[in-house]
Amino acid sequence: MKICILETDTTGPAFEPVHGSYADMFSRWLAPVLPEARFTRVFIAEGEPVPEALTAFDAFLVTGSRAGVYEDRPWIAPLIAGLQRIAAARVPLAGVCFGHQVMAQAFGGAVRKSPDGWVVGRHDHALSATGAAVFGPGALPALSIHQDQVMVPPPRAERLFSTAASPNGSFLYTDFPAISSQVHPEFTLDFLRALITPPDGVRLADDLHAAAIASLAGPLDQQRIARGFARVLRGEEIAHG
16 A cells, blocks of 8 residues: 655754654654555655645545645645545545645635634544544543644544544535545644744743643544544545434
8 A cells, every 4th residue: 555645844954863754753653554555655745746646546645734724835735736646546635734635725615814813732622423433432632732723524434533722623525535634633742832932932921832732641542543544545445424
């Protein structure tokens, strides 16, 4: 199984030596549930295009990014066009954080910076009926760090999980095999902790930072999300609610 990771940012020189690239993180996260997978990286943020030969791969995955999908960056419009080609070819597709947002934008949704500001830390997500079918029943704990959100869901996407602060937290697409999430199942606790710790990480308000750090003590099962993503990346049929 060949998975093409469309990398839309770097982790940066302060983090990559310890935590690896985003492609490294996704490879490590998915390897236990997709042992047959071999991963190829295409660095979209440096101008590399989505491959023309889509069927050379069994699935595609779009990473997170500090960029906003609404920004005038030269690689975003070609990426959106590439995602639309992937959908038309019915090649399985997944996206996380920016990947979730750019997929929504590509397929008829709308993304904006949230007026409520940052969502950061570990949060329990409520599952829809379809979400429970994909990920298993019960609240789903997951890690987040974002300001942008999908404000208008794509018309052919079904919501899988949500919180009050992030109501469009995950989608399963109904017209081609695709799944996305606003949360970061590829992150480790140590990496998120580093991302919100100055001087190299984001400087948050003291109360928000304290709450985010405290939340990381709660339970977490990133492989539960991996198993759901793996089903879509393998092209399994999933019943919609």
